[in-house]
Amino acid sequence: MSRVLVVDDDKACARTLELHLRAQGHDPVVAYDADAGLMLARVEPPELVILDIRMEGRSGLDALPDFRALQPAPEVVMITAFHDMASTIAAMQKGAADYIHKPIDVDELDAALERLLGVERPDQLLPVRDVPGGPLQMVARSRAMKEVFKTIGLVARSNATVLITGESGTGKELVAHAIHNASEQANGPFVVVNCAAVVESLLESDMFGHEKGAFTGAVGAQPGKFALAQGGTIFLDEIGEMSATMQAKLLRAVQYKEFSPLGSAATSHTDARIIAATNLDLASQVADGRFREDLYYRLQVVNLNLPPLRDRIEDLEDLVHALLVRINKEMQGGITHVDQAVLDCFAEYTWPGNVRELENLLMRAVATATGNVLAMDALPADMKRAVLPPDAPATDSFGLGSLADAERLHVQRVLQATGWHRGEACAILGISRPRLRRIMREHRLISPGSSED
Ligand SMILES: Nc1ncnc2c1ncn2[C@@H]1O[C@H](COP(=O)(O)OP(=O)(O)OP(=O)(O)O)[C@@H](O)[C@H]1O
Ligand SMILES: [Mg+2]
Numbered sequence: 001m002s003r004v005l006v007v008d009d010d011k012a013c014a015r016t017l018e019l020h021l022r023a024q025g026h027d028p029v030v031a032y033d034a035d036a037g038l039m040l041a042r043v044e045p046p047e048l049v050i051l052d053i054r055m056e057g058r059s060g061l062d063a064l065p066d067f068r069a070l071q072p073a074p075e076v077v078m079i080t081a082f083h084d085m086a087s088t089i090a091a092m093q094k095g096a097a098d099y100i101h102k103p104i105d106v107d108e109l110d111a112a113l114e115r116l117l118g119v120e121r122p123d124q125l126l127p128v129r130d131v132p133g134g135p136l137q138m139v140a141r142s143r144a145m146k147e148v149f150k151t152i153g154l155v156a157r158s159n160a161t162v163l164i165t166g167e168s169g170t171g172k173e174l175v176a177h178a179i180h181n182a183s184e185q186a187n188g189p190f191v192v193v194n195c196a197a198v199v200e201s202l203l204e205s206d207m208f209g210h211e212k213g214a215f216t217g218a219v220g221a222q223p224g225k226f227a228l229a230q231g232g233t234i235f236l237d238e239i240g241e242m243s244a245t246m247q248a249k250l251l252r253a254v255q256y257k258e259f260s261p262l263g264s265a266a267t268s269h270t271d272a273r274i275i276a277a278t279n280l281d282l283a284s285q286v287a288d289g290r291f292r293e294d295l296y297y298r299l300q301v302v303n304l305n306l307p308p309l310r311d312r313i314e315d316l317e318d319l320v321h322a323l324l325v326r327i328n329k330e331m332q333g334g335i336t337h338v339d340q341a342v343l344d345c346f347a348e349y350t351w352p353g354n355v356r357e358l359e360n361l362l363m364r365a366v367a368t369a370t371g372n373v374l375a376m377d378a379l380p381a382d383m384k385r386a387v388l389p390p391d392a393p394a395t396d397s398f399g400l401g402s403l404a405d406a407e408r409l410h411v412q413r414v415l416q417a418t419g420w421h422r423g424e425a426c427a428i429l430g431i432s433r434p435r436l437r438r439i440m441r442e443h444r445l446i447s448p449g450s451s452e453d
Helices: 011-023 034-043 060-068 082-093 106-118 143-155 172-182 200-208 244-256 282-287 293-299 313-331 340-348 354-368 381-387 403-417 422-429 433-442
Strands: 003-007 027-031 048-052 075-080 098-101 125-127 162-165 190-194 233-237 273-278 302-305 337-339
Touching: 003 011, 003 034, 011 027, 011 106, 027 034, 034 048, 034 060, 048 060, 048 106, 060 075, 060 082, 075 082, 075 106, 082 098, 098 106, 125 340, 143 172, 143 302, 162 172, 172 190, 172 233, 172 273, 190 200, 200 244, 244 293, 282 293, 313 337, 313 340, 313 354, 337 340, 340 381, 340 433, 403 422, 403 433, 422 433
Parallel strands: 003 027, 003 048, 048 075, 075 098, 162 273, 162 302, 190 233, 233 273
Antiparallel strands: 125 337
């Protein structure tokens, strides 16, 4: 239900439009000249103006900038006769959203209305900007992440073993890399082992290497990753998934810095710096007997815990910008602006997959984008549903109510005080128009003058 102002000095045409708009579920008002239209628009701003170009008195073309200067600015569709093409072009240049030819074809009109009113009109677009993130493009604005950076700096001074913990997608591998790059072994190799590998013998050979004939298919001797990481860092990812047998073998490597390749009795030495990571709670794995306690203590000489994204929402906006710059470059994408409403939505989401989930979402958005704006339509339905507050009103013994209750009450009060003037309400609330619309929809706040249910 949108307020639409029709301005046309042809009364029959104006009346036909009014009836059609009402039948389509809109809330039309009619004026027969530009000045009367502007007055009506100032009383209650329309979301859309249908403006005739040729009128007695002031022309629509002349009045167009005044309509566009209203706060909030309505979209303007010009009505034009075929022979007005030059003025149509001028109207588009002056900020009209579309034009419709007379005699009016209802299908054409409906398509324009749907396009202009059906989608949320972004009213605050933020240009995508690069965020300085150092050589690894690691973004950190939050206190929590600045602490992480401090720890990275501290542990990079020594050769101490580090255990990086954190939910999946929080940036554990990125941090391991950062420690390596900041350390004295930075010029040495950074070698990754995925400890969640299914076949145990393959993992063993991957880590420690094998002799010729150690197993079927081992046609020649091959060095393992501990040997390859000599002079650098070995990163043991998903360490919590390792079997008991492999944990025992790894303990020897961690404790004495020595290991034996598969099928060999000889002992090799390693000076590689060891960094391990897991998204499991290793302490409780130890308590449950699933992870060796001695290995656990050897690994977590320093424990670096990465906070989940939902606990550092201050990082979100920078992350969106930095990731978009990177993804645009990698995928030849052209997203240049972000709708503030999208950021509002992101800030309320819980991000179970953390930065990786955000990255995947942005990659999908860039791949499927039709314009240059990251807008609400790029967000998965699941996410939009997830940020909606629960339907049932909260009850508590203090009678205080939930944040959602307070939001509904406050927004309702502001709307009533402003006579349901959305522009003014947005200014008082300090929020964008799409956000106000979303809040109104969520809480079913409906202007008393409208018959929307
Ligand atoms: N602070 C950050 N700044 C920029 N990009 C980041 C940041 N943190 C994570 N990323 C990006 O998010 C993605 C996931 O990071 P990473 O692979 O390091 O996470 P992880 O904790 O190892 O995840 P998983 O548990 O799924 O293996 C990567 O593409 C990484 O570049
Ligand atoms: Mg990882």
